[in-house]
Amino acid sequence: MKTANANHAPREDRVVSHVQAHNLKQKRILLIVGGGIAAYKSLDLVRRLRECGAGVSVVMTAAAKQFVTPLSFASLTQSPVYDELFSATTEQEISHIHLSRAADLLVVAPATANLIARAATGLCDDLATTVLLATDKRTLYAPSMNLRMWAHPATQENIDRLKDYGALFVGPDTGDMACGEYGPGRMSEPAQIVSAIEAALMHQTQLPLPQKFQSALSCDTTRALAGKHVVVTSGPTHEAIDPVRYIANRSSGKQGHAIARAAVAAGARVTLISGPVALPDPEGCQTIHVLSARDMHAAAIAALPADIFIGVAAVADWRVAPVDQKIKKNGASSAPALTLIENPDILATIASSPQRPALVVGFAAETQNLLSAARDKLIKKGCDMIVANDVGVTSDVFGGETNDVHIITSAGVESWDKMTKSALADRLIGLIANQCDAMGVN
């Protein structure tokens, strides 16, 4: 019998792991474990992937738990094992949609005849099959079953169908089976699966949806906000240091302006309050140009009443105490000190206004603890939704063309894949329109 212990692994298998270390480093694998006798081999698979530097999350079917315990996988991955579709805690922290999208590759091992059949027919009656249906990433199946189940035309047709959808397969091997028969159906050895994972990751892992299904994804938001007044803030603010200098930030206005355009396309009357940007005014909006946070604050209050407020602007939290004349060097030995005064919080003001819009949406630009800091802002500023984006040193959200965000509401977190700022704007406006419908905002 094979063992899951690293020290007992065959010598050449260990060599394979080391050779592969480079290619799997920092890759994220979502392993779905089906209910078959080969489930014990998946423990060894996890160990090897971890040795190669890959991050592994594990989803287990109910049947898989009859063969191996979740605790074994949790110990090897150092993270929770997911097994319930309707787990309140899990949905708060990580939705099944996020689970299916956060990985670079999904691996089903062992892929039983039952799991393959359910995936091929689009059934989603547990977490494993829901994740398989919701993913936009490639899936590698390592089949494991009795030889007659493997040879059955139903199984072979299911496999053809999954291949048509872009799925990849490794194995099965031919050999002695747990049931005493001999033939094809044994799950491939972990080292072979690791090689197949590495090969799969060398290609584009984002699953291109076949052309004939593309239209099912397009969301038509035309007129979804007809009759609504939407106020959007966008761009940076400039805070004067003296009559010639100012403090600013890197916001280009691309995200806020895209949201204003998407709201116009959805049929809304849009007031765009823009800080100083190098972008043309979007067509169909009333654009109000402002310079400082206090100007933006006043313009936002004046724009009420509104149905929806979306604060995308990077507003300066502080301004400099007024200085009437240009600050001169005058041969002084030390640099002049600037006194900072806190600016009003526009989002919090609008959210607590007697004329509060039905839906108040803020953004959170963070460089650390993104989700917890954004959740704090949701509560402190009193808004209904926060769109959190990471603006750390490696991110090009400020000024760039793309953004990847987490949507935070009191109900939980939804994480979106990286996309262009205009695609994000369309999707956000679609979400806001749905939210308005659900809240009965007329």
Ligand code: PMT
């Ligand atoms: O303009 P781009 O180059 O396209 O970049 C987009 C963006 C990074 C500016 C945008 O995606 C974004 O994150 N906007 C929010 C920037 C910000 O100021 O975040 P914050 O975490 O400091 O503020 C939280 C929220 O409070 C924001 O909605 C902000 O508009 C609002 N705020 C902040 C301070 C203040 N005095 N008044 C406010 O209303």
